Amino acid sequence: MPMHFIIKITLHILLSLFMLTNISVAAEVEEYHTAEITVRYEAPLKSAAQRIVSGYSKNRNEVEAKLGWRLLGKPLVVLTGDSSAFQKIARNELVTGFAMPERNLIVIDYSKVDRTPFDLRDTFRHELTHLLLHQNIESSILPKWLDEGVAQWASGGMADIMRSGEKALLQKALLSNSVIPLGEMSSTFPNAPDMLILAYEESKSFIEFVIHRCGEEKLRLVLRDMADMKTIDQAFYENCGVRLDMLEQLWKKSLHRDYSWISYAADNIYWLLFFLAAFATIAAWWIAKRRRKNYRDEEDEWEEGESEQQGEDS
Secondary structure, eight states, X not given: OOHHHHHHHHHHHXXXXXXXXXXXXXXXXXXXXXXXXXXXXXXXXXXXXXXXXXXXXXXXXXXXXXXXXXXXXXXXXXXXXXXXHHXXXXXXXXXXXXXXXXXXXXXXXXXXXXXXXXXHHHXXXXXHHHHHHHHHSOGGGSOHHHHHHHHHHHTTTOOSBOOOSOOOHHHHHHXXXXXXXXXXXXXXXXXXXXXXHHHHHHHXXXXXXXXXXXXXXXXXXXXXXXXXXXXXXXHHHHHHSSOHHHHHHHHHHHHHHHSOHHXXXXXXXXXXXXXXXXXXXXXXXXXXXXXXXXXXXXXXXHHHHHHHHHHHHO
């Protein structure tokens, strides 16, 4: 059985336990019901749940406009502040939310998206995009990188993972020739934190490149062709006039132009200046130390010479 099916079954089991225990033994669970959406949440998260409900129509409409489809059904959103319970399902500490399209379900770890109201909104829009994509495109022909790249584009650049303090992982990967090929991100993304973030950065960057080169409407046509069961290679060739593998090479070439060693140095100029200043300080200290030592040696030699001279005179 393929690994992604095993993971999906495991998630189903864990999610059932999650629902049966009402998210957390100690948590009081409440629900908002409207004609369009249901939000299940822990009592302290009432305000966040209200924001999801009140903003649902606007967020759904914006995602639908981006992709050119209508979202069917009534999503269930589970909003939790119990990060440990969430991690039993997500199985990765960086994950802030995930969607299960076959259940029309979105689960969000609010403890990781409570920094600003926009984090919750954009994470929610990201997951809505996953629901909409999978309602129209068979999962078997929808690569992970396309799924995540489009979801980031539709949600204003938001991923459903936490970003580390490390910046420009894609730039570093390009300079070290360690960019992950798109073909290796078709079924799953890496689990290692930096590699996972890199996979999201690459997915977002490639979709941005496609939009810059071909336009948003062409991307929508690619998705519609895939909804009609055309392969991703057919869809890109017929709408962008170039094979997917060639498009990937063109994307990498564009990155090389943008991410040269000069631009990397410019982006990190403060760290470089700090390093150079620290190096200069250490070098100056070492030189001063050497000079003091040489001066002492000369003094010792002079004193020895004086002693010998006095001995001869006596």
